[in-house]
Amino acid sequence: MSFKIFIAEDEEITLKHLIYALESEGYTVSGARDGLEAWRKIEQEQFDLVITDIKMPGLDGISLLERIKEKWTETDVIVITGFASVDSAVDAMKKGAFDYLTKPFNLDELLLKVKKIYGKKALKEKI
């Protein structure tokens, strides 16, 4: 089963390492460093999971989440936030985000959350 992940993160190093870590786990990963660019790609193609930073140039993570939830109801979203904006994480949860992570976060924690979503999807496909 192919599990497609899209990462929207303006920090180049974080984006690079996240893509690398997730690809190492066997997922199909692509990403963008700009909110609008990310939306253009996500609009074209359905992803299983979108991991997005909240603070981004072009389009912020919350707006991106809203657009995704409007277009692709099946896509899950994990929100990454600086601890300066825990409130926006709470807001994101209310708007349908699957989970949130506070920077700096543990990579294992993220991988665990991704695995959870993957497991859920796999179960659904079996049925």
Place this chain on the structure above:
Amino acid sequence: MSIKKKIILSFFISFSIIATLAIAAYLDFHETRNEFKYLELAESIRGKTLQLRRHEKNFFLYGDSKEIEFIHKYIEEIKALIKKAKHYAHDDNLVKLNGKLSEFSLKFEKITVMASDFHRELNSLKPKEPSYLFLISIIKATFLEHPLQNAQLLKRFFKISKESRYIILLKGLDANVKDLRKTGEKITGISKELDSGARKRVQKIINVTKVAVLVFLPVSFLIGFILLFYISQNIVSRLKKLMLTIEKSGAGFFSPMPFPSGHDEVSTLIRTYNNMAEALRVREELLKKKEEELIQSKKLAAIGTLASGVAHELTNPLNNIHISAQILAKEMGEDCTGIIEETVDDILSQTFRVKKIVGDLLDFARSKEPDFKETNIVDIIQKTYAQAQKITAFKDITFSLESPPEVFLRTDPAQLERVFLNLFTNAADAMSGKGELYVRVFPGTDTVKIEVSDTGKGIPSEVMDKIFDPFYTTKDRGTGLGLSIVYNIIKNHTVRVNVKSTAGAGTTFTIFLPRYK
């Protein structure tokens, strides 16, 4: 005494002095007038007694019956004057004179009777020789003046026996006349004394008046001066002082005046001023303190804004370092041992430490209202302890939690995490990484008491009142914001936090939080 009463009193004192002086002056004039009247009468009496004596002399010289009338008239007049004079003064001489006059009157009456008897009997005298008859007229003319000589004449030139009635009569007349003369002299003497006594009395009253004027004038002047001095000293000087003090307070020096003990208007004014000055001083101090607080809070707010800006900017690079280190550890896989593993762990723990510092700065800058939720405090304590372990060395610290498995509270979980994180890391620092950390949870009916105690070095009593101040720290590393955040969060939960610390024996923080209902 009030000024009003003082003024009324001084008026009455002045008025009484003037009235006393006026009455004294009136009495003095009255007395003087009486004395002058008395003197007039005494002079009159003196004059009349001299007249009386003149007529007495004339009577004996000429034997004129008119003189008898004059003498009686003067006696009556003098007696009338004495009666009048008694109204004006009491003098023993008046009584004496009156007595002597009566005596004189009686004696004179007797002499006139004797004289007329003798006069009548002379016609029946028989001279020794007829040629001696002319002597009768001489005797008639002179017997009153010289009775004894006339007796000699009678014996020599008339036929009478040695013990004849004529001789006896003349001898008696002589004795009576001498007696009368003596009485008359006494009357003159008494009247003279009376006159000089009256003069002395007048002199005396004039002297008394003189002395009274000389004494009373300076005395009343002195009393007036004392009153004036008292009023000026007591009222005007105090008012002047008050004026100076008010001028000073206008320039911002609120010095109270010495507390006055009096009860007059000026004392009340001074007391009112003192109260006002004290109130103004307190208000100004309060204003100054508020101003300082405002400046301080503005400073803190500026620092907070700066800190929050820096914190935001630090988040991403921090995350980059953190993820990079994790990827490195992952890639090394089995090879990640020894110094490399230690280094990666150091990088990870240090990023958490920076995370805490940045978190403190942000919390301090925001100090937002708590978002109350039903929360299991035991979960939070355990979760926070796990976080704290990542930040600072807990390897040699035994952690024990005494608590029921679930205690639900109405609280903001994120804020409470910060409270415990700060308390735990402080405890670990105080114990220098070695000791015991106790957390006890005591659920009550309305509040839950949570004790966090360590076995560290304790807080010195001299810094105890500063530990909750922002940016106050005794550590080599640290922002000094931890306990300030704890304090603000607990305060926002409308409960309280207590500290008990013994130097060398550890510290216990006790937090009271509201129960969930």
